Amino acid sequence: MATSSSSVVLDDFPTCENAFAEIERLVLSGVHPDRIRLRHNERALYWVCNNSMLHSDGPDVATVTRRLDAHVALVSLLLERGADPNKAAGRGATPLSTTCRDFIFGPTAQALEKLRLLLAAGANPRLTKDSPICTAIGLREMRGEVFNSAFEQDADSAEMALIFQAVDALLQAGASIEAMDHRQMYTPVLMAAYMGSAPLLRFLAERGANVHVVNPTGSNALMYAAGDVDGLKASRGGFSTTWHRLGDPVAATRLLLEWGLDPAAANERGRTPLTLALNAGNEDVAMALAEALSAQGKLLKADVRRFKGTAFEEQAAALGTTGRTSKPPRKQPKPEGVAQAASWARARQELNHPEAWKRPAWFCEFNKALFEHLASDPHPAIPSQRLYADSTDTMRTLRLSKTKDWISRSGVVTVQPDVLNWNTLRISYSQLDGDDLACREEIVMSMSPEQKPSVGAVADVVGQMSARYFKLPG
The missing domain is CATH 3.30.920 (Metal Transport, Frataxin; Chain A)
Incomplete structure (x- = not known):
């Protein structure tokens, strides 16, 4: 342990129990929590709120449970002794933002309690780099990476309920339900569509989210439910940021169509929901979109031909089509540069x-x-x-x-x-x-x-x- 007039820097410890014990000892001895720093000069509250170190040594389930409880108790102590819940460890990395990441893989009651402790102590959900609602729902740090096991079709409904409670707590603390991530790719609604989660879409809509939202390049929620809106393709240099099918995109697509989203809309790249679904191999989603387009008199013969060789070939061929055989011209691209x-x-x-x-x-x-x-x-x-x-x-x-x-x-x-x-x-x-x-x-x-x-x-x-x-x- 190194000390200076302004801070106490702790060395690495064999286990997180050792680190927790030393932080607790220092705080109870009168050291202000914001003077305690660990590892890469992170303040104690941020370091403690990051629960990744709870699993770093491969503990068993009973040990993890004990650590989660100790985790919450230490966060409570640090806040009681004056730790600033809005102190950033890096650009936009706050105790609140790292706590919201707890909800991506196996959300727990302890994560929700920790979140509520931070908000009660004055953590500001508008000071994080990305919307904390987006993070809690499943926005990760790589470009385009969205995932949350709680919104898979066979997920535990209790985990989804914990995330919904976390979002409600963030909304009550002033978080925006419409805020986009810093790369301008997602709002919570667009993320819900990407993950194919009709329950999440309904939850957000009930709280006033705009289901007709589009991103800066004109992509709407139907496009996010359909396929690879952002062109992440099959691989990104070994990073797991690629688009992949999640949840129940057919149910999400039908719900969005019920809410009046236009299945014929095109983004700046000229891609429609149907095009994206077919390109991604989401043939059942594409069929739902083709039926909606046919009902509106907007299904093209060229669209029907794209179902040739699929399990939906006959079903698509039976749909009524418009007389036009080609798509309208693409929108003019933005000026070069x-x-x-x-x-x-x-x-x-x-x-x-x-x-x-x-x-x-x-x-x-x-x-x-x-x-x-x-x-x-x-x-x-x-x-x-x-x-x-x-x-x-x-x-x-x-x-x-x-x-x-x-x-x-x-x-x-x-x-x-x-x-x-x-x-x-x-x-x-x-x-x-x-x-x-x-x-x-x-x-x-x-x-x-x-x-x-x-x-x-x-x-x-x-x-x-x-x-x-x-x-x-x-």
């Missing part, structure tokens, strides 16, 4: 956010200077109006790519420091190869607070890699 410019603006916000990591200060300043230099088009192969930018705060990483999703066959140029020793800067090009994000080239530059590489030198390396691999037309 608009989406890219927006990605640079988001990356800049990440870098300059008041709660962004500021350690070590010398590298954070270097990182910002490098970003602004790259944004100024210093190299003909790095045109900010043609490339997408991405910034990851916790790893201090900058990425440039030709596509909005940098995990792709066209690849990504990455600038990433060694976040353990801060003595090297790695500039690399990687691309999707099967299920792996394979590194094709890497250049390592030495650095230190006294001898940082020049911003111009790093930009030149980035430009050379971009020219070699992106091959943007002039």
Whole structure:
């Protein structure tokens, strides 16, 4: 254990029981909870609220139950002794946000009690990076990753009830039922549709959620129930972010149709719910949509032909179709460069956010200077109006790519420091190869607070890699 005038830093402990006991001893001896820090300099309340360490050593069920109870008791003690429930451990990572993750895999009564303790102590649900309702429902940290076993068809109804109680508690504390995640992909309703959960859709609608909501690219809940709205495809470099069928999407689709959602609506990519369902192999969902389109006189002959060879071929052939044989023209895409410019603006916000990591200060300043230099088009192969930018705060990483999703066959140029020793800067090009994000080239530059590489030198390396691999037309 190390001490300073401002904080008490605890070393790792063999078990969480040892850590709990030491935190409790310090607090009862008069140390303010916010002065106690563990591991990566996390404040005690945030560390305790993260229940992942309860399972880290593979305990049996009885041990987990004891730990969950001790967990809640320690959270209660820390709050009673003045721990700030809104202190962030990183950008938007609060005790409340990490507690909401408890509801994704096997929600428990203890998780609900912990959530209520935090809210009663003044935890603000509008200070988290993502909507805490989205997190409790099943929003995970990878791009596009949504899952919650409580909304599977054979799930324990008691687990779903715990999540509903958690959402109600968050709503009563001021959380927005319409808030989107920070990537602008989901609201709770869109997540419920994605997971194919009619019970969750009904629950949200009863609490005033807008079931006709669309995301910024025009995708509605019917599209999320049908298939791969965001084009996550079959693999994302080995990450489990791929779209996959959950719950009962047919029941969710029929419910959304009852509520008046338009089965013929198209998003900015020209995709309709029927197109998405057929592309995803959700033929039963596609059949429900085809029936709705036929009833409205909007089913095309081309749509019916897509059922050929499926179990629904005869059923689809019997539906009435419109006289048109082709789909209407797609909406005009956004002007070239608009989406890219927006990605640079988001990356800049990440870098300059008041709660962004500021350690070590010398590298954070270097990182910002490098970003602004790259944004100024210093190299003909790095045109900010043609490339997408991405910034990851916790790893201090900058990425440039030709596509909005940098995990792709066209690849990504990455600038990433060694976040353990801060003595090297790695500039690399990687691309999707099967299920792996394979590194094709890497250049390592030495650095230190006294001898940082020049911003111009790093930009030149980035430009050379971009020219070699992106091959943007002039």
